[in-house]
Amino acid sequence: MDDLYRELIIERYKNPQFKGTLDPHDYSFTDENPLCGDEIRIDLRLGEDQRVKEAAFSGHGCAISQASADLLLESIIGKTLDEVKVLNKQNVLDNLGIELGPVRLKCALLGLKVLKAGVYGLGEATDDLVED
Amino acid sequence: MLDIQKIRADFPILKREVRLGIPLVYLDTTATSQKPMSVIQAMDDFYMNYNANIHRGVYSIAEEATTAYERAREKIARFVGVKDPRQLIYTRNTTESINLVAYTWGHKFLHEGDLVIATEMEHHSNLVPWQMLAEEKKLRLEFVPITDRGELNLDEYRKLLELSPKLVTFTHMSNVLGTINPAKEIIRLAHEAGAVALVDAAQSVPHFPVDLIDLDADFAAFSAHKMLGPTGIGILFGKTKLLEAMPPFMGGGDMIAKVQLRGFTTNDLPYKFEAGTSAIAEAIGFGAAIDYLNAVGMVNVAAYEQEIVKYAIPKLVEIPEVKVYGPPAEKKGAVIVFSIEGIHPHDVAQVLDENGIAVRAGHHCAMPLHQKLDLLASTRASFYIYNTKEEVDFLVKGIQKVIDYFK
Numbered sequence: 001m002d003d004l005y006r007e008l009i010i011e012r013y014k015n016p017q018f019k020g021t022l023d024p025h026d027y028s029f030t031d032e033n034p035l036c037g038d039e040i041r042i043d044l045r046l047g048e049d050q051r052v053k054e055a056a057f058s059g060h061g062c063a064i065s066q067a068s069a070d071l072l073l074e075s076i077i078g079k080t081l082d083e084v085k086v087l088n089k090q091n092v093l094d095n096l097g098i099e100l101g102p103v104r105l106k107c108a109l110l111g112l113k114v115l116k117a118g119v120y121g122l123g124e125a126t127d128d129l130v131e132d
Numbered sequence: 133m134l135d136i137q138k139i140r141a142d143f144p145i146l147k148r149e150v151r152l153g154i155p156l157v158y159l160d161t162t163a164t165s166q167k168p169m170s171v172i173q174a175m176d177d178f179y180m181n182y183n184a185n186i187h188r189g190v191y192s193i194a195e196e197a198t199t200a201y202e203r204a205r206e207k208i209a210r211f212v213g214v215k216d217p218r219q220l221i222y223t224r225n226t227t228e229s230i231n232l233v234a235y236t237w238g239h240k241f242l243h244e245g246d247l248v249i250a251t252e253m254e255h256h257s258n259l260v261p262w263q264m265l266a267e268e269k270k271l272r273l274e275f276v277p278i279t280d281r282g283e284l285n286l287d288e289y290r291k292l293l294e295l296s297p298k299l300v301t302f303t304h305m306s307n308v309l310g311t312i313n314p315a316k317e318i319i320r321l322a323h324e325a326g327a328v329a330l331v332d333a334a335q336s337v338p339h340f341p342v343d344l345i346d347l348d349a350d351f352a353a354f355s356a357h358k359m360l361g362p363t364g365i366g367i368l369f370g371k372t373k374l375l376e377a378m379p380p381f382m383g384g385g386d387m388i389a390k391v392q393l394r395g396f397t398t399n400d401l402p403y404k405f406e407a408g409t410s411a412i413a414e415a416i417g418f419g420a421a422i423d424y425l426n427a428v429g430m431v432n433v434a435a436y437e438q439e440i441v442k443y444a445i446p447k448l449v450e451i452p453e454v455k456v457y458g459p460p461a462e463k464k465g466a467v468i469v470f471s472i473e474g475i476h477p478h479d480v481a482q483v484l485d486e487n488g489i490a491v492r493a494g495h496h497c498a499m500p501l502h503q504k505l506d507l508l509a510s511t512r513a514s515f516y517i518y519n520t521k522e523e524v525d526f527l528v529k530g531i532q533k534v535i536d537y538f539k
Contacts, residue, residue, distance in 0.1 A: 005482075005483075037495060
């Protein structure tokens with residue numbers, strides 16, 4: 001249990017730093033993981049320097065997906081959209097600091113899929129957005 | 133009284149530890165059951181001693197293989213009250229059985245505007261094939277709603293029957309709520325309305341005595357792997373008249389009587405629907421699973437599962453954060469679906485797994501039912517003859533750990 005739910009994950013799940021919505025926003029995207037019905041929306045606001053100034057996520061999901069989205073948004077503050085576009089699976093796993101099996105990996109990657117689909121302006125979030 | 137410890141000793145997997153010192157507590161039989169040694173051995177025996185293709189070989193081992201394959205079919209037929217084994221078609225599983233009916237009977241006998249009635253508690257396997265056919269042939273689909281207790285609303289069903297459906301297709305036992313539907317009455321009413329009735333028996337045949345002739349089912353489908361048998365083999369039962377009137381499903385070897393370059397005639401039942409080399413070892417394994425269940429006795433299986441559910445539900449309901457769905461114990465099979473307030477089912481299942489407990493989290497291939505229950509997902513524990521009351525206690529303790537962990 002301690003392996004999968006590190007203190008950091010539980011802490012971020014219980015007290016997320018980036019939970020909410022931004023209105024107005026420069027980018028907003030919503031998608032779900034049909035396997036479990038989890039849904040995440042991510043909103044971004046850019047600064048004058050075109051870097052991510054504010055970010056927020058909303059929706060519902062398990063501890064892994066929620067903590068993962070929270071840590072992801074923390075990691076992109078101050079980044080350019082080009083820097084966001086190159087984020088991948090490994091960045092998410094590095095944020096979480098754990099190994100995940102194939103089922104839970106989908107939970108962890110939901111936030112990144114939604115984020116990238118949003119900044120790429122795609123109609124839907126697809127799995128190939130988060131491959132290495 | 134069943135000797136559960138003796139039964140457990142027959143299942144090699146129950147001896148393993150999930151992690152060092154953590155025994156496996158397997159509570160996901162509704163997804164697939166575990167297999168006793170006799171089933172594994174029957175399949176090994178085929179591969180080691182008489183592996184051959186069936187039906188046309190004239191040499192000894194081909195005859196032995198054919199005999200074993202057909203003996204298994206006879207056993208399965210008797211198990212569900214059917215005298216004529218030719219009414220049982222080997223398929224891969226329940227899903228393929230239902231698709232077979234949709235593709236052949238449905239294609240030939242359903243036409244634009246015809247009504248198909250299903251229920252709100254169907255597994256995707258008894259929903260999507262009909263959605264696909266409805267789209268292609270412009271059929272109408274209606275659904276029998278469920279009550280707050282998770283039972284079918286039969287008054288609404290009667291109203292739907294006034295619309296003269298061509299087919300009523302329904303689950304005998306819900307794989308989520310555990311609800312056991314009054315199949316005999318549903319079929320009788322369907323027949324009175326002039327409809328053909330298909331029973332998804334994937335969860336019923338493994339868990340209590342089912343007599344398809346007494347039910348007067350037109351079609352029924354079930355899978356070996358949910359009843360101690362191997363994956364890859366299932367059954368479609370059909371009334372002879374219907375099966376004979378249906379066009380073949382897949383073309384190939386074994387399903388034909390005569391073939392010329394520009395035509396063929398179909399083989400007799402059941403081979404008309406068994407194109408290509410079948411899952412022979414799996415059929416033989418299925419037969420061994422039937423032997424095992426017969427030795428235990430299906431009445432005993434049902435009684436023991438009732439005992440487990442009646443033991444488990446009050447213990448779960450006692451936990452304030454836990455909500456259990458579905459009808460009361462005496463109206464359901466050994467499936468308990470629940471949610472824990474504020475905790476996602478994935479997190480529940482993950483923490484239980486850390487304690488060696490295998491439960492299922494998600495929508496259990498019944499997304500519309502979850503929408504109806506206003507649930508995103510749920511956690512499901514299901515039981516069989518190899519589960520014990522100690523395992524129920526273990527589950528309850530595990531749930532308490534989950535709550536402590538996330539609260």
